[in-house]
Amino acid sequence: MVKVYYNGDANDQVLAGKKVAIVGYGSQGHAHAQNLRDSGVDVVVGLRQGKSWTQAEKDGFNVVAVQEAVEQADVVMILLPDELQPKVYKEEIEPGLKPGKSLVFAHGFNVHFSQIVPPQYVDVFLVAPKGPGHLVRRTYEEGAGVPALFAIYQDVTGEAKDVALAYAKAIGSARAGVLETTFKEETETDLFGEQAVLCGGLTSLVKAGFETLVEAGYQPEVAYFECLHELKLIVDLMYEGGLAGMRYSISDTAQWGDFTSGPRVVDGRVKEEMKKVLEDIQTGEFAKSWILENQANRPVFNAVNNRENEHLIEKVGAELREMMPFVKKEKKEAVGASAKN
Ligand SMILES: NC(=O)C1=CN([C@@H]2O[C@H](COP(=O)(O)OP(=O)(O)OC[C@H]3O[C@@H](n4cnc5c(N)ncnc54)[C@H](OP(=O)(O)O)[C@@H]3O)[C@@H](O)[C@H]2O)C=CC1
Ligand SMILES: CC[C@](O)(C(C)=O)C(=O)O
Numbered sequence: 001m002v003k004v005y006y007n008g009d010a011n012d013q014v015l016a017g018k019k020v021a022i023v024g025y026g027s028q029g030h031a032h033a034q035n036l037r038d039s040g041v042d043v044v045v046g047l048r049q050g051k052s053w054t055q056a057e058k059d060g061f062n063v064v065a066v067q068e069a070v071e072q073a074d075v076v077m078i079l080l081p082d083e084l085q086p087k088v089y090k091e092e093i094e095p096g097l098k099p100g101k102s103l104v105f106a107h108g109f110n111v112h113f114s115q116i117v118p119p120q121y122v123d124v125f126l127v128a129p130k131g132p133g134h135l136v137r138r139t140y141e142e143g144a145g146v147p148a149l150f151a152i153y154q155d156v157t158g159e160a161k162d163v164a165l166a167y168a169k170a171i172g173s174a175r176a177g178v179l180e181t182t183f184k185e186e187t188e189t190d191l192f193g194e195q196a197v198l199c200g201g202l203t204s205l206v207k208a209g210f211e212t213l214v215e216a217g218y219q220p221e222v223a224y225f226e227c228l229h230e231l232k233l234i235v236d237l238m239y240e241g242g243l244a245g246m247r248y249s250i251s252d253t254a255q256w257g258d259f260t261s262g263p264r265v266v267d268g269r270v271k272e273e274m275k276k277v278l279e280d281i282q283t284g285e286f287a288k289s290w291i292l293e294n295q296a297n298r299p300v301f302n303a304v305n306n307r308e309n310e311h312l313i314e315k316v317g318a319e320l321r322e323m324m325p326f327v328k329k330e331k332k333e334a335v336g337a338s339a340k341n
């Protein structure tokens with residue numbers, strides 16, 4: 001088995017006396033800033049004037065313009081949306097980078113696809129939590145953490161690995177496990193995971209199941225509970241005990257259906273298509289399409305997003321969740337907004 005790093009493998013002292021700039025205060029930004037601060041790290045938040053600036057100040061942070069934060073800091077973590085990073089990097093981050101500083105990412109997209117080319121005189125690494133930012137914060141507060149990957153792109157000071165591990169510990173990830181990877185592996189597996197399984201695969205599966213039941217005349221509310229709400233309960237069991245842990249709790253009838261119908265739904269064609277999705281990621285085809293989509297002001301992204309928000313499953317779900325106050329409403333108002341802090 002590969003080496004998995006835990007709290008005991010990290011040396012907190014490498015961050016002592018250092019200042020960390022968190023650039024961006026959205027999903028990951030607010031979580032890193034708050035977890036680092038609660039772990040005793042000196043944090044400055046770098047932003048433009050706007051909603052996040054107000055929120056970060058409300059949360060008690062010293063908030064300054066991006067370039068000023070970079071100038072003040074020893075470690076600069078870029079937590080801006082991937083598509084905006086190259087411009088902000090060129091105009092406001094690179095000018096403040098001095099020899100010996102660390103330039104850090106939570107995803108390798110821009111470095112791997114050469115949208116950001118860091119100077120040779122700084123350490124460059126990534127610490128990529130394997131989970132949504134709001135859960136990076138929530139699990140930290142619960143005394144747990146979200147696993148993370150780290151990768152060293154360049155190590156000028158000889159300290160890059162130590163700082164990466166100390167950072168991962170300070171955001172709570174070394175409570176769960178931290179693995180070493182490369183920018184290439186992190187970028188390609190993260191894009192694949194979110195497209196084929198975690199986000200794209202899952203939302204398509206849920207909608208297909210919901211639509212199949214509703215089109216067959218079943219009540220939308222029943223279809224919602226069956227295909228979306230219960231998913232969390234089933235996934236919680238997988239999270240705790242793997243596939244077998246989940247199968248232990250379900251009926252043998254369900255398990256027989258799992259074995260016989262599951263492979264009919266997610267069949268060889270699905271895997272063939274997954275391979276093509278991975279190929280588009282590896283060749284840079286996906287990156288190119290995402291970069292061009294942003295250059296054109298997101299015509300497809302916005303149209304699909306609007307259509308998706310109008311889907312019956314969203315309307316039915318919103319009404320049902322209103323009646324379940326125990327279902328945590330994690331920043332529901334942020335849907336459709338750019339900042340997700
Ligand atoms: N979302 C996640 O859970 C995960 C994300 N990542 C990676 O983390 C990085 C950040 O993603 P994510 O947290 O989703 O980003 P968000 O979209 O949630 O955060 C956007 C933040 O950037 C700020 N911002 C936008 N433009 C500028 C600008 N020009 N100058 C200064 N601040 C600006 C926004 O502020 P404002 O209010 O002013 O718009 C907001 O605070 C990405 O590299 C992503 O791939 C990695 C793992 C998981
Ligand atoms: C699964 C989506 C993700 O990769 C993540 C939360 O890890 C992202 O980019 O947001």
Ligand SMILES: [Mg+2]
Nearest residue numbers: 130131190194
């Ligand atoms: Mg991810």
Ligand SMILES: [Mg+2]
Nearest residue numbers: 107190191194
């Ligand atoms: Mg991702």
